[in-house]
Amino acid sequence: MSLPLVDLHCHIEGAADPAFVRACARRNRVTLPDGLFRADGAWACNDFLHFLRTYESACTAIRTARDYADLTYGYFSRAAARGLIYGELFISSVHPAEVGLSYPDFLDAIEDGYQRARTETGVEGRFILTAIRHLGPGRAGQTAQLAHKHPHRLVTGFGMAGDENQFAPKDFARAFAIARDAGLQLTVHAGEVCGPHSVRACLDALRPARIGHGVQAIQDAALVTRLADEGVALEVCPGSNIALGVYDSYEASPLARLRAAGVRVALGADDPPYFHTDIANEYARVQQAFGYDDASMLAISRDAIAAAFCDPTTRTALLQRLDEAAL
Ligand code: ADE
Ligand code: ZN
Numbered sequence: 001m002s003l004p005l006v007d008l009h010c011h012i013e014g015a016a017d018p019a020f021v022r023a024c025a026r027r028n029r030v031t032l033p034d035g036l037f038r039a040d041g042a043w044a045c046n047d048f049l050h051f052l053r054t055y056e057s058a059c060t061a062i063r064t065a066r067d068y069a070d071l072t073y074g075y076f077s078r079a080a081a082r083g084l085i086y087g088e089l090f091i092s093s094v095h096p097a098e099v100g101l102s103y104p105d106f107l108d109a110i111e112d113g114y115q116r117a118r119t120e121t122g123v124e125g126r127f128i129l130t131a132i133r134h135l136g137p138g139r140a141g142q143t144a145q146l147a148h149k150h151p152h153r154l155v156t157g158f159g160m161a162g163d164e165n166q167f168a169p170k171d172f173a174r175a176f177a178i179a180r181d182a183g184l185q186l187t188v189h190a191g192e193v194c195g196p197h198s199v200r201a202c203l204d205a206l207r208p209a210r211i212g213h214g215v216q217a218i219q220d221a222a223l224v225t226r227l228a229d230e231g232v233a234l235e236v237c238p239g240s241n242i243a244l245g246v247y248d249s250y251e252a253s254p255l256a257r258l259r260a261a262g263v264r265v266a267l268g269a270d271d272p273p274y275f276h277t278d279i280a281n282e283y284a285r286v287q288q289a290f291g292y293d294d295a296s297m298l299a300i301s302r303d304a305i306a307a308a309f310c311d312p313t314t315r316t317a318l319l320q321r322l323d324e325a326a327l
Pocket of ligand 2: 009011161189212270
């Protein structure tokens with residue numbers, strides 16, 4: 001059986017491979033800083049903070065509507081060819097603004113790329129407008145305001161990525177209240193590089209429906225029970241965790257223990273070329289590491305669709321595709 005895949009956690013600029021960014025840099029006459037690539041041409045990132053710096057440098061080359069349309073098309077079409085039926089991309093308004101692309105023009109570009117991929121492959125997708133934590137609550141509030149000012153049918157979520165060590169979740173309560181008021185569903189990166197306290201503080205202050213990563217919750221049994229009881233889904237990205245040194249192997253990821261405790265777990269590729277993975281590889285490696293049968297992998301896709309930031313009609317249609325795959 002070829003498994004229908006769902007990716008609930010992928011960053012748009014994080015889907016850019018070195019060849020794409022080098023081509024953008026040439027086209028846009030941007031000089032990339034030294035040290036961005038390893039000797040073999042792959043992205044250089046030794047640890048979490050180094051990764052964030054590399055990512056932000058790469059963003060300076062991605063500048064035009066065409067760049068963003070091609071990037072979005074590339075992500076959805078490549079992943080669909082590998083079995084993706086539904087994907088959500090984290091988008092930032094900050095990176096386009098820094099290169100002079102307005103938020104409405106940026107939205108038009110990514111919609112164009114997505115629609116081309118959807119027409120060709122039938123893949124379904126949505127976008128999550130994402131604040132960058134280390135830029136602080138003021139910028140996060142401005143990002144949330146954009147959602148109010150420019151509502152878009154494909155932008156259905158609001159999230160926060162960036163350096164989890166900076167600021168406290170309660171500092172972002174206003175930004176998340178604005179986003180909630182704009183009708184967006186909420187997710188926050190937490191428990192990726194910080195411990196369970198980080199996840200708990202997000203749940204208390206921001207009340208998200210999902211947590212990006214959240215794997216460090218495993219260190220606190222009461223928190224795991226809370227995630228299960230409150231139905232908060234985790235977007236787990238084991239390949240990313242391994243690349244950034246959080247775990248040594250797929251087997252060491254707490255994914256299976258979280259699922260066994262009743263926590264809803266979805267998979268994500270996070271920043272696929274940075275972490276030498278894609279969503280199909282994540283499914284395959286998780287299946288192999290935990291000895292899951294195809295029905296268990298379908299159950300992961302089902303949990304992901306249940307937690308997806310889409311409308312009820314789309315959700316029903318996607319669940320039907322999963323049911324058909326199970327026949
Ligand atoms: N931005 C892009 N990928 C990220 C990650 N894994 N954690 C935090 N911020 C990010
Ligand atoms: Zn992420």
